[in-house]
Amino acid sequence: MNETIELTVAQALVRFLAQQYSERDGEQQRLIPGCFGIFGHGNVAGVGQALLESQRTRPGDLPYYLARNEQAMVHAAVGFARMRNRGQAMACTASIGPGSTNMVTGAALATINRIPVLLLPSDVFATRAASPVLQELEDPQAGDVSVNDAFRPVSRYFDRIWRPEQLVPALLAAMRVLTDPADTGAVTLALPQDVQAQAHEWPERFFRTRVWPVARAVPEPEAVSRATEVIQSARRPLIIAGGGVLYSGAQDTLRRLAEQTGIPVADTQAGKGAVPWDHPQSVGGVGSTGTPPANELAAAADVVIGVGTRYSDFTTASRTAFAHPDVRFVNVNVAAFDAAKESATAVVADARRGLEALAGGLASYRVDDAYAGHYRRLVERWTPVVEHAFHLGHQPLPAQTEVIGAINEIIGPRDVIVQAAGSLPGDLQMLWRARDPKQYHVEYGYSCMGYEIAAGLGIKMAAPDREVVVMVGDGSYLMLSSEIVTAVSEGIKLTIVLIDNRGFSSIGSLSESLGSQRFGTAYRYRNHESGLLDGGNLPVDLAANAESLGADVLRTRTIDEFRVALGKAKASARTTVVYIETDPLAPVPDSESWWDVPVSEVAALPSTQQARQEYEQHKQSQREYL
Numbered sequence: 324m325n326e327t328i329e330l331t332v333a334q335a336l337v338r339f340l341a342q343q344y345s346e347r348d349g350e351q352q353r354l355i356p357g358c359f360g361i362f363g364h365g366n367v368a369g370v371g372q373a374l375l376e377s378q379r380t381r382p383g384d385l386p387y388y389l390a391r392n393e394q395a396m397v398h399a400a401v402g403f404a405r406m407r408n409r410g411q412a413m414a415c416t417a418s419i420g421p422g423s424t425n426m427v428t429g430a431a432l433a434t435i436n437r438i439p440v441l442l443l444p445s446d447v448f449a450t451r452a453a454s455p456v457l458q459e460l461e462d463p464q465a466g467d468v469s470v471n472d473a474f475r476p477v478s479r480y481f482d483r484i485w486r487p488e489q490l491v492p493a494l495l496a497a498m499r500v501l502t503d504p505a506d507t508g509a510v511t512l513a514l515p516q517d518v519q520a521q522a523h524e525w526p527e528r529f530f531r532t533r534v535w536p537v538a539r540a541v542p543e544p545e546a547v548s549r550a551t552e553v554i555q556s557a558r559r560p561l562i563i564a565g566g567g568v569l570y571s572g573a574q575d576t577l578r579r580l581a582e583q584t585g586i587p588v589a590d591t592q593a594g595k596g597a598v599p600w601d602h603p604q605s606v607g608g609v610g611s612t613g614t615p616p617a618n619e620l621a622a623a624a625d626v627v628i629g630v631g632t633r634y635s636d637f638t639t640a641s642r643t644a645f646a647h648p649d650v651r652f653v654n655v656n657v658a659a660f661d662a663a664k665e666s667a668t669a670v671v672a673d674a675r676r677g678l679e680a681l682a683g684g685l686a687s688y689r690v691d692d693a694y695a696g697h698y699r700r701l702v703e704r705w706t707p708v709v710e711h712a713f714h715l716g717h718q719p720l721p722a723q724t725e726v727i728g729a730i731n732e733i734i735g736p737r738d739v740i741v742q743a744a745g746s747l748p749g750d751l752q753m754l755w756r757a758r759d760p761k762q763y764h765v766e767y768g769y770s771c772m773g774y775e776i777a778a779g780l781g782i783k784m785a786a787p788d789r790e791v792v793v794m795v796g797d798g799s800y801l802m803l804s805s806e807i808v809t810a811v812s813e814g815i816k817l818t819i820v821l822i823d824n825r826g827f828s829s830i831g832s833l834s835e836s837l838g839s840q841r842f843g844t845a846y847r848y849r850n851h852e853s854g855l856l857d858g859g860n861l862p863v864d865l866a867a868n869a870e871s872l873g874a875d876v877l878r879t880r881t882i883d884e885f886r887v888a889l890g891k892a893k894a895s896a897r898t899t900v901v902y903i904e905t906d907p908l909a910p911v912p913d914s915e916s917w918w919d920v921p922v923s924e925v926a927a928l929p930s931t932q933q934a935r936q937e938y939e940q941h942k943q944s945q946r947e948y949l
């Protein structure tokens with residue numbers, strides 16, 4: 324009973340992680356099935372030694388994947404956990420200093436998207452025996468501060484293991500947060516370099532197998548009554564499906580509720596695919612980059628039912644989307660924080676449990692036929708607009724919407740597309756026709772350039788039976804394409820569609836619309852006459868770059884060539900980059916919506932003055948939901 328075992332802190336960490344399981348709906352799986360990492364002096368002899376020892380003696384304990392960039396490995400871990408609906412999380416070990424702070428961006432992304440990842444940054448000597456150690460930032464006023472304190476505001480749980488004994492409560496708390504559906508995100512355990520290697524007598528029971536149930540919180544009956552009462556009074560209700568629907572696996576429950584009541588369903592970036600695009604109640608993306616049908620319905624809705632959404636400004640069109648003077652909100656959310664947003668009648672519950680309860684209370688409720696006919700007609704008018712955008716025949720360079728259309732038409736229903744930043748998320752939210760709940764993987768909580776390829780790696784590891792098609796802009800590619808090398812080395816097959824429009828098409832058009840004339844958004848030579856970056860094209864060859872990293876590369880110039888190449892990439896067993904150049908100025912359908920980006924109140928430039936006038940007009944339709 325009171326047996327102990329002598330191990331280092333790092334060895335104990337690895338042994339403990341190998342014994343943790345999560346369980347939901349009767350399904351048990353390893354909670355931490357592997358570890359990404361990059362070694363340096365901060366972790367090579369501590370965590371690195373422990374990983375090696377486990378690899379040699381118990382190889383299944385914590386498989387190790389060598390990443391090429393620490394930020395990227397956190398993105399990969401996020402992609403992995405999101406694909407597994409948060410039932411599993413990867414660990415990430417990094418060296419002290421820059422290796423660790425490189426993970427801060429990934430941590431913020433994980434926490435914003437509520438995706439569990441276990442981060443193990445290395446830290447300064449607990450004993451301070453040789454301070455300052457290489458890469459230590461010293462604070463003259465505080466001996467216990469290190470760069471890892473930067474993780475605190477972007478983590479859901481943070482601890483620093485100054486003494487071996489602290490590992491026990493810290494790991495137990497870490498597992499609790501990783502499996503908490505309402506309050507998960509980055510969990511950071513900073514590991515001082517000397518403590519990692521320190522031996523300690525651990526109770527054997529610390530390493531027993533533990534199963535962490537992932538709760539499905541049931542709603543309070545009173546909350547359900549209040550919510551159904553509001554919905555029953557609705558004449559023009561609209562459901563907004565957020566990521567919480569998918570993490571909960573509530574898509575079938577949602578679909579049945581929509582069918583039973585006739586309430587149309589719009590989706591957010593994280594929720595797309597909750598209801599298939601061609602379902603009779605599906606009206607497409609809502610908000611700043613949504614579809615005109617969804618936005619017209621949002622504008623007229625008297626009751627908005629938000630399920631598993633955090634109501635980002637893109638979803639609410641910066642609080643202009645819901646324009647009915649007496650609009651009320653009913654929110655089903657596992658997090659009380661989100662359930663309460665927009666002064667909603669809150670149902671704090673797991674999405675599936677919450678929707679089941681609402682369906683019970685709404686047995687006799689149905690929208691009238693006029694409303695059902697109205698939203699169907701809106702969608703029918705929109706369908707040909709999408710078809711047109713998919714087959715624009717834009718010359719001489721194709722439009723990005725045609726690339727999206729080709730991918731949408733060629734890939735299989737279970738294949739996954741991955742995106743995060745640039746003009747693609749907006750175009751995709753508006754145009755993509757999702758056929759499977761896990762097909763549409765767009766990270767738009769942090770919209771982090773560089774997520775795409777790295778996350779694709781993690782997604783493919785989580786779902787080896789699916790094709791993973793990463794769509795990446797030239798800007799994002801230049802920022803973080805290192806994990807192509809990891810994919811090649813691990814034999815993890817990705818298809819990467821590299822869309823080169825020579826700069827920031829997204830921020831370029833945003834800049835133009837705000838009167839800032841696309842300043843600083845094109846990748847061009849500096850023009851020494853104008854002083855601006857509006858010279859000739861650069862001799863940059865991103866396809867050659869991808870080739871140099873070990874990927875197969877297919878260069879295409881037309882959409883027809885692109886279609887053929889995509890088919891080849893799909894059939895190949897090797898990571899393949901399909902390269903295409905597109906016209907950044909090609910037309911995109913209008914979402915008939917707005918996004919609040921403040922324009923200078925005073926300006927010498929007429930373009931800015933004009934944009935400010937338009938800004939002030941839009942600003943008048945912004946509301947508080949009180």
Ligand SMILES: Cc1ncc(C[n+]2csc(CCOP(=O)(O)OP(=O)(O)O)c2C)c(N)n1
Pocket residue numbers: 744745746747769770771772773795796797798799800824826827828829830
């Ligand atoms: C890490 C990071 N830095 C800056 C931004 C701001 N930003 C959003 S989109 C974008 C340009 C993306 O360029 P590209 O990947 O080529 O896509 P495009 O806009 O051309 O579609 C920038 C700089 C961001 N989202 N993430």
Ligand SMILES: [Mg+2]
Pocket residue numbers: 745796797798822823824825826827828
């Ligand atoms: Mg670009």
